[in-house]
Amino acid sequence: MAQKTAQLSIDGHSETITLPVHTGTEGPDVIDIGKLTAQGYFTYDPGFVSTAACESSITYIDGDQGILLHRGYPIEQLAEHSNYLELCYLLINGELPNAEQQSTYVDTIKHHTMVHEQLRFFFNGFRRGAHPMAILCGVVGALSAFYHDSLDIDDETHRQITTNRLIAKMPTLAAMSHKHASGQPFMYPRNDLSYAANFLYMMFGNPCEEYVVNPVLAKAMDRIFLLHADHEQNASTSTVRLAGSTGANPYACIAAGISALWGPAHGGANEAVLKQLNEIGSVKNIDKFIKRAKDKDDPFRLMGFGHRVYKNYDPRAKVMQQTCHEVFAELGVEEDPLLKTAQRLEQIALEDEYFVERKLYPNVDFYSGIILKAMGIPVDMFTVIFATGRTPGWIAHWNEMISGPYKIGRPRQLYKGPTKRDYADIKTR
Ligand code: SDX
Helix, strand or coil, X not given: CCCEEEEECCXXXXXXXXXXXXXXXXXXXXXXXXXXXXXXXXXXXXXXCCCCCCCCCCEEEECCCCEEEECCEEHHHHHHHCCHHHHHHHHHHCCCCCHHHHHHHHHHHHCCCCXXXXXXXXXXXXXXXXXXXXXXXXHHHHHHHCCHHHCCCCCXXXXXXXXXXXXXXXXXXXXXXXXXXXXXXCCCCCCCCCHHHHHHHHHHCECCECCCCCHHHHHHHHHHHHHCCCCCCCXXXXXXXXXXXXXXXXXXXHHHHHHHHCCCCCCCHHHHHHHHHHHHCCHHHHHHHHHHHHCCXXXXXXXXXXXXXXXXXXXXXXXXXXXXXHHHXXXXXXXXXXXXXXXXXXXXXHHCHHHHHCCCCECHHHHHHHHHHHCCCCHHHHHHHHHHHHHHHHHHHHHHHHCCCCCCCCCCCCCCCCCCCCCXXXXXX
């Protein structure tokens, strides 16, 4: 089939510029602007609203239809039939594992969950009140100091062991961040527990008594990890790719992704949703906050609503809402006032024309915080859990980029500063 092209004619530019158009297996065609610089132009797209920064085969999102596919599998089917480690395998390897591959993978991850004993001393450098995300940024970046034996990013076996180490150790480091903040002793991972159950054990267990993980909460935790596993070229994943494009080691790249995720416009939204629901307090105050969200002069935004891509319901939010009801039923807290406020807020927002015309629907963060709070997870751990869940996505995108041809990411700009001028001696200023 003949190469599709786009014709660009620019006032004052003598000839029309012909640009190649590429077609993917799903989603919009892309116009390849690579040769525009040679023609004396850059494109301008702050926030990359209309820019495809790379080619990828991992995750596909259709924002208008509310579709999310991981290697072609719909998130709803994965949430119902799969589990988090199976999804990690799928994201990284491209295919669902067979029984033998799954068993080997689970065993491999289990035997990498411990961290180097020396790493424990890093935590002592943080004040007890330090935010767990600050701790996680620090200790994940520090992991590269412990694995000099496998930092050759061009060596596939080094990439494989690093991938397994990061997925295996994130829950351990996350739980250690919590234990340090709470002043409790660290709990060593247990290989007889599933990935999510082990995380809850390391979070809530203590050396003085046996801690039995509630299987309903373990399943909910597994599903929360699963729903956060990957999401195409979001801000933190793009940060990991950009850091990786310089040849930085994967631990440094993941630490960069954790930092980007922390912002309240991105992964920090789940913590911000809980703080906002507490600030709203009760259903009777909702109108005041909806009014503020609609006020152009007020920077206030309804956290957990809106999305750069989804202009329909975030499919993860629907699954999260179902999980919310399962957890609340198990804990016998269906009447939780926060849940009531959240449900009423959602109902009002979905009927309000400001939100309807801007297609602002609840996103993945809207219900996740409510579930995590009901499970006893401290609010400042919510984004740490998002980062733990997102690790396979980050590392899959890093692997995808590094294992093929890539260039260092180096955007340009529209310069609006002073034109050339000569230095003025201080006596003349
Ligand atoms: C995540 O990219 C990903 O995939 C991210 C993520 C992932 O899995 O990696 O899905 C995870 O980050 C989910 C989003 C979590 N963030 C929040 O819940 C924070 C609240 N949401 C907003 O900050 C906002 O909706 C964004 C940042 C999520 C999206 O912002 P956009 O796409 O840049 O949209 P915008 O800021 O241009 O807003 C468009 C309009 C504006 O109004 P107008 O100027 O057109 O009049 O909608 C308004 C905005 O003021 N708006 C909101 C709003 N979100 C957008 N108004 C009130 N409350 C909100 N939450």
